[in-house]
Amino acid sequence: MDFSSIVHAAIRAGASDIHLQPNSPVIFRIHRALEPVDAPAPTEADMESLVETLVPLPMRDTLQQEREVDFAVSLPGIGRLRINVFQQRGQISLAIRIVKTVVRSLEELQLPAALATVAQSARGIVIVAGNIGSGKSTTLAALIEHINRTSRKHIITLEDPIEYLFEDKQSVIKQREVGIDTRDFSSGLRNVLRQDPDVLVIGEIRDAGSAAAAMSAANTGHLVLTTMHTTDAVRSIQRMLEFFPSAERDPARRLLASTLRAVVCQRLIPTEPGELIPAVEILLNPPAVSKLIASEQLDKIPATMDLKSSEGMQSFDQALQQLVLSGKVTQEQALPYAGNPEGLRMIFQGVVHSESRGILGTRA
Secondary structure (H helix, E strand, C coil): CCHHHHHHHHHHHCEEEEEECCCCCCEEEECCEEEECCCCCCCHHHHHHHHHHHCCHHHHHHHHHHCEEEEEEEECCCEEEEEEEEEECCEEEEEEEEECCCCCCCCCCCCCCHHHHHHCCCCEEEEEECCCCCCHHHHHHHHHHHHHHHCCCEEEEEECCCCCCCCCCCCEEEEEEECCCECCHHHHHHHHHHHCCCEEEECCCCCHHHHHHHHHHHHCCCEEEEEECCCCHHHHHHHHHHCCCHHHHHHHHHHHHHHEEEEEEEEEEECCCCCEEEEEEEEECCHHHHHHHHCCCHHHHHHHHHHCHHHCCECHHHHHHHHHHCCCCCHHHHHHHCCCHHHHHHHHCCEEEECCCEEEEECC
16 A cells, blocks of 8 residues: 555545545545545555554554554655544554645635634633534634734644644744643643743643633633634533533633633535635623623523624624625525524525514615
C-alpha cells in the first residue's frame, strides 16, 4: 500500500477524510458521501507498518493499553493529518482527517463581521459550537488568527490533537498537545495560568474539570476560546452546566452567567456540489442574557436574541434569512437547516413573525 499516493489522491479529489482497514476498500469521504476508491486494499501487514510509522513514540504506550489513540502529524510533501487509530473486530483501523494547511480568515470563510468584535474581547468565554463536520475547528482557527494578526497577545492552546499550526504575527502563540506536551487535559489546564497567557484556547470542553477551568480563567481576566459538540446556543449553555454535579450547578450557573462572552454555533449549508456556506447563530451576553442564565430561564433566550439582533446577535433562522436575501442560498436550501422551518417559510412568504411577539403582520 502506497500511503503517500492515497493521501495525494484524496487531496486531489477534495476528500475530507480517509478510512483504512485491513482487507477492505480504501474509502474517501467526498462532499459528505463515502466513496470507495480504486486502489489495492491494505493488508494487515500494511496497517501494522503504517501505525509503526505514524504513531508518535510518546503515544505508543497509550495505543497498546487503550487500543486507540488520536494524534496529528505533518508529513513532508503531504500536509497535516489528524489521525485516529483504533481497533474493530480485533484489527487496526485508521480514520484520517485531512487538515487544511492554510488558516483562512473570518472574511474568507464568509463568517459574520460580529465575530471579529468577539475575537477582540479582553476576557470571557467564547464557545464555538456545532455538530461534527460543521467547521468548528476552522472557525476557531480563524478567530485565533484574527487575534494573531491584530493584537499583541500571548496565546496558549491546549489541544487533543493539534490541528492547525500557527506562525507568530502580532501575537506569540504556543501550542500544546495532550499526550505529547502535557500528560492530560487536567494537568495542562491546572498549570496553564502559570504560563502568563492572555488568551487560552481549550480544544474542547469535555468535562466538569475543563468547564470549571475555562470559567476560572475567564473570571480572572483571560479570554478563553473553546468548542462544544452542541446544536445551538441554548443547548451549549445547558451542556456546560450539565457537566457539574447537581450540588455544584447553581454556583456554576452564576459563574457562567458572569463569564460567558459569546456562543457561536454554526451549520454548513450545501449550495452547489462541493460548496458549503456557514449559517451562524450568535448569542452574546449583555445584562439581559446574563440575568436569564443566572435565573435559570434559558427558554427565554431565543426571544431575547430576536429582540436584540441589532446588537450583533442572530438566530439560525435570521442567519438563513440573510443568506437567502443576499442570494447566497435558495429558500429550498435554507429550510432544512432552520430551527423553525414553518416560521422561516412564513417569513419567506411575507409574514413577519417574532417568537416574543407572535405574528406582526405582512410585508407590503
